[in-house]
Amino acid sequence: MTDRFFISTAISYPNGKPHLGHAYELMAADAIARFMRLDGHDVFFLTGTDEHGLKMIQTAEREGVAVQALADRNSEAFRAMGRALGATNDDFIRTTEPRHYAASQAIWRRMAANGDIYLSTYKGWYSVRDEAFFDEEELTQGEGGKRLAPTGAPVEWVEEESYFFRLSAYQQKLLDLYAAHPDFIGPETRRNEVISFVSRGLHDLSISRNTFTWGVPVPDDPRHVMYVWVDALTNYITACGFPDEAAARWPYWPAGLHLVGKDIVRFHAVIWPAILMSAGLPVPRRVFAHGFLFNRGEKMSKSLGNVLDPLAMAEHYGQDAFRYFFLREIPFGQDGSYSHEAIVARLNADLANDLGNLAQRSLSMVAKNCAGRVPAKGPFSAEDEALLAAAYALPGEARAAMGDFALHAILAATWKLVADTNRYFAAQAPWALRKTDPARMETVLWVTAEVLRVIGLLTQPFMPLAAGKLLDLLAVPAGARLFAHAAAVFAIAPGTVLPEPSALFPRYVEDREGEGA
């Protein structure tokens, strides 16, 4: 049975360089993608850039470059970030690609054929300065009865021809969808918000613009380009080969998960499924929203000067530590806070001291006392059995946590096992057994190595480099690194020659005052 799993990040708007928020979403998605692959699923992992729209035009003008050149340059910066983070996306979609034009126009035609698209006028109070429309109630009265935006900017009444999507017709169908699939939107709090939003009623959606041309032309009406909704969201099926339903990747649709920021859940949980229903296509299985990151509890902003470059951070702390920190520290789905001190604390305590040192202390004993081979195992004590049972239970716990995308919980459970193993090692004191009962010492070392093997397997999605190195140190063959191998039948074989042990994670030592990110 083929068990396909398509996971996507939102596509990023490349009118600037990638920031930590982009990195966080990509790291999380990558961890999920790797997890699912290791758990035996056929995964298609997509990320990319959303390159159309007015902001791109304006940024390009400001910088004095062609829009396409700006898109090319910044899109490449997002790809570079992916490489720096170890992202294993199978494709990188750009909305300026021909395949995306084809898909967007095809889905538009299907929506139109279904009677859900009509031409009308988009009207409202527009503030040129804010580049935004405002509701009547939001406006305030200025001098001489002039209407002002909440920002104090003057507004003018604008009417503009636009195509509309009959979103209002999908209210009940969406509510039915949410009711039939309680985990369609996660976490719970987002689901409540979306349901409450949709319950209040839906307006039709303006889905084209005729004031600029940087976009996908509307079929049969080249005066219009598609506005963000249809254009951006369609990327997910573009990458699956739409409209060619015989394409190699089409079987990956519908997506198993759209991972998005909490600010754009609605687009993915309301507009997107409505568009798909209109086009007669299956809707994604799940949409999950992650939270925002705060620097020492403060929002990142250019004016505060606390915007950090994710590439520099990954370089500074190391790719694994960088990934580990954000996925372990923040309950996935909630907002989180980070600081240099917090990252260093996690890096040293969890990675260097707990896991790194556990591997070092046990494997160096194996190297010195077992001729560098996996030790022999004798009869198991109750302690041995208990620890091994805890290890072999880990994949199941991890899988259960992944059901809610509780990445932090998977890592917490894994580090609980690391701590148990350190306790076990200290209690068994193999260094003392060396003189009194060498056979028992070997058994203790074998059990420790076997648990490390399981830990190595389960940490691969989160810190691929270090986990790979740990498995190398245990001489685990490349073909035996799936979660399915985290079981007794695949236990590490006594006598196997092991490489010379070496440190997994260096301790982070402050270079000087004020150093760090």
Added chain:
RNA sequence: GGCAGUGUAGCUCAGCUGGUUAGAGCGUGGCACUCAUAAUGCCAAGGUCGGCGGUUCGAGCCCGCCCACUGCUACCA
């Protein structure tokens, strides 16, 4: 304003359908050990579970009121 949610040790958070002395990690204090990356282990201190009232044999978990905080209340990706 309306709707939803949160408030548990210094910090970040667990606490299942209400049931013996409320937990974890980090941080703090002390001890032990020496295999190990000055790593690890053990012990301890520390909480009126936001406040008040109620239901109950019994409430952090249920109900009411109050206080504080957060999110949503559509065309910005």
